[in-house]
Amino acid sequence: MAVADRLDLTLRLVRGAERISLNELADRLGVSLMTVRRDLDELQAQGLVQRVRGGAVSLAAPAEEAGFAAREPWQAATKQRIGTAAVELIEPGQTILLDAGTTTAALASSLAACAPLTVGVLSLQAAQRLADKPGIRLLVIGGESRPGERSLVGHLTLRMLEELWFDTFVMSIGAVHRDLGWSEFSMEDATVKQHARCRASKTVVVADSTKLGVRAFARVAGLGDVDTFVTDDPGPGAAMETLTDIRDAGVDVVMA
Numbered sequence: 001m002a003v004a005d006r007l008d009l010t011l012r013l014v015r016g017a018e019r020i021s022l023n024e025l026a027d028r029l030g031v032s033l034m035t036v037r038r039d040l041d042e043l044q045a046q047g048l049v050q051r052v053r054g055g056a057v058s059l060a061a062p063a064e065e066a067g068f069a070a071r072e073p074w075q076a077a078t079k080q081r082i083g084t085a086a087v088e089l090i091e092p093g094q095t096i097l098l099d100a101g102t103t104t105a106a107l108a109s110s111l112a113a114c115a116p117l118t119v120g121v122l123s124l125q126a127a128q129r130l131a132d133k134p135g136i137r138l139l140v141i142g143g144e145s146r147p148g149e150r151s152l153v154g155h156l157t158l159r160m161l162e163e164l165w166f167d168t169f170v171m172s173i174g175a176v177h178r179d180l181g182w183s184e185f186s187m188e189d190a191t192v193k194q195h196a197r198c199r200a201s202k203t204v205v206v207a208d209s210t211k212l213g214v215r216a217f218a219r220v221a222g223l224g225d226v227d228t229f230v231t232d233d234p235g236p237g238a239a240m241e242t243l244t245d246i247r248d249a250g251v252d253v254v255m256a
Helices: 003-017 022-029 033-045 076-087 102-108 124-130 155-161 187-197 238-248
Strands: 019-021 049-052 055-058 095-098 117-121 136-140 166-172 175-177 181-184 200-206 218-221 228-231 252-255
Touching: 003 019, 003 022, 003 033, 003 055, 019 022, 022 033, 022 055, 022 238, 033 049, 033 055, 076 102, 076 200, 076 228, 076 252, 095 102, 102 124, 102 166, 102 200, 117 124, 124 136, 155 187, 166 187, 175 238, 181 187, 187 200, 187 218, 238 252
Parallel strands: 095 117, 095 166, 117 136, 166 200, 200 228, 228 252
Antiparallel strands: 019 055, 049 055, 175 181, 181 218
């Protein structure tokens, strides 16, 4: 795992647990205690975590998560594989609602392979990737662009969603945990996802395995409230236990 990816996952694990031990971090990350200490020192220097005896606690509010530009390079190859696997679930002629997020942005570039499609987008990044693509009828769902993310949120977004119906909502997610379900770091984004999920016949969640076993700030839906989850292999440990919980909730899991 690249250092940037490992730091991202470490931060998510600390935030999700509120307080976590060095041993648990080493187990989840598959690295030595020395590496965990070094990574926590780096995150502490950035003001994101506080080292405590035997572990760490989160300092930054979950909504202060790194923006789109910072997250886009993390796990880039994995996100591309997830996007490719998710596109295989889409059939030509369907209407698709595409969520904001780095994984859905990676997926957007592959949608032309399923043309013709009508695609509604909830982010400016996805709109840019789909603009002028042959066979793609692009609908930019109106609203306010959230700084740093360029996700479309607010009253106008919700109003426009009420006027539309889609075959599939492709939803990104910040975290998934057996107790909280699917959750997000931003209340604004979580609200849009809640409404969007109700405007489609089925919901496909796309997220890399670093999101497994993590709790974010705002709940989007219960584990069994989506239809399909496309992710990568998390390996043994607590993340795989969360994946088992998702399957047990009746969700189809596709491994990319």
